[in-house]
Amino acid sequence: MKGNDIISLFDKYVMPTYGRQPLVFVRGKGARVWDADGKEYLDFGGGIAVNVLGHAAMTEVLAKQSSILVHCSNLYYTEPQGLLAKRLVELVGIAGKCFFCNSGGEANEALYKLARKFGNGRYEILTFTGSFHGRTLAGISATGQEKVKKGFEPMVDGFRHVPFNDLDAVAKAVGPKTAAILVEPIQGESGILPAKPEFLRGLRRLCDERRLLLMFDEVQCGIGRTGNFCGFKSIASDVQPDAISWAKGLAGGFPIGAIWVRAPYADLLGPGTHASTFGGTPLACAVALTVLDTIEREHLVENAKRIGDYFVGRLLELAKKSGAIKEVRGFGLMIGVEFTMEAKSVISKLADGGLLGIAAGMHVVRFLPPLNITRAEVDEAMGKLERALESL
Numbered sequence: 001m002k003g004n005d006i007i008s009l010f011d012k013y014v015m016p017t018y019g020r021q022p023l024v025f026v027r028g029k030g031a032r033v034w035d036a037d038g039k040e041y042l043d044f045g046g047g048i049a050v051n052v053l054g055h056a057a058m059t060e061v062l063a064k065q066s067s068i069l070v071h072c073s074n075l076y077y078t079e080p081q082g083l084l085a086k087r088l089v090e091l092v093g094i095a096g097k098c099f100f101c102n103s104g105g106e107a108n109e110a111l112y113k114l115a116r117k118f119g120n121g122r123y124e125i126l127t128f129t130g131s132f133h134g135r136t137l138a139g140i141s142a143t144g145q146e147k148v149k150k151g152f153e154p155m156v157d158g159f160r161h162v163p164f165n166d167l168d169a170v171a172k173a174v175g176p177k178t179a180a181i182l183v184e185p186i187q188g189e190s191g192i193l194p195a196k197p198e199f200l201r202g203l204r205r206l207c208d209e210r211r212l213l214l215m216f217d218e219v220q221c222g223i224g225r226t227g228n229f230c231g232f233k234s235i236a237s238d239v240q241p242d243a244i245s246w247a248k249g250l251a252g253g254f255p256i257g258a259i260w261v262r263a264p265y266a267d268l269l270g271p272g273t274h275a276s277t278f279g280g281t282p283l284a285c286a287v288a289l290t291v292l293d294t295i296e297r298e299h300l301v302e303n304a305k306r307i308g309d310y311f312v313g314r315l316l317e318l319a320k321k322s323g324a325i326k327e328v329r330g331f332g333l334m335i336g337v338e339f340t341m342e343a344k345s346v347i348s349k350l351a352d353g354g355l356l357g358i359a360a361g362m363h364v365v366r367f368l369p370p371l372n373i374t375r376a377e378v379d380e381a382m383g384k385l386e387r388a389l390e391s392l
């Protein structure tokens, strides 16, 4: 089908919940995708931090596991789910257990329920201004941005937003009903905004003093993207959370979500308290295990740090020359470039030149390429970015 015909199908039959760019993609390989007219793009959006190994990278495991066992109810045991849970606990490096679901929003739902079970009557969760926790009803209630809530009131009870990186404000906000604090160690959707190390350490102290769970939403900043498997370790490696949520990159583009819960609380959600029909299928878990194997075998966490540092260095050089760039914020391959003009116009110019980036807020363009991106691909992307800025 031609690109315009596909867009017409969407106009007629797909609900208009997304502001889509007029680009129709038909295939991908590694860090590249091709549109319906055969034009090639360097994909530095990575499906919003999902395609950690690039495109068409899990073919073998998908084919193999799909010929063995695709789905099996959680009423039974399967090897891939057990092995994946073990692997994730080892990667966090703190004793605990995992629960599996299908997306980031759903992983956070498990955290909200964990907090309420832990709170035993205390039900309030503090989250932060600018945060993003997903589009479920509780997700938009947890999210510290008004724009996602508009038109969907009333919100789910029990979420309160506190200024990000303001420890005094958090201490004051804790009340008799507070059970937990949920924070993105690096806020993604609002423009790659990191928590300060002292803020994360202060949250840990506060949670210990006031008997609260400290929960990290690592849906975007986890799975090696920041140059550490856990995003929080790129901010303050000494801080121990009580729970973490993941999704996006965990199976490199195959849908999966998960939470890890620290040992003392890992059995709080007992039989009958939480479930997901598709959560942790043998297929999803086998793909995730292969993704994690590949990340380890090819040293991709180290690559994210090394190439990320190189990319940020090049962006900072460009920022010195170009009045269009206000700030560059980077943690491994989770990079935000704040422009003086609207991100939307930069993104559309970049796409014209064959480079994909993702807007975050009004002025920030995020680059979230595969973790196996090369220096040569970064150089190519920089050339495209420089040319786009010249023509803007």
Ligand code: PLP
Pocket (backbone or CB within 6 Å): 048, 103, 104, 105, 106, 108, 132, 133, 134, 135, 184, 188, 189, 217, 218, 219, 220, 221, 247, 248
């Ligand atoms: N939490 C964070 C930090 C995210 O960035 C996102 C998605 O962008 C979500 C949660 C929601 O994940 P999903 O879209 O898989 O439900």
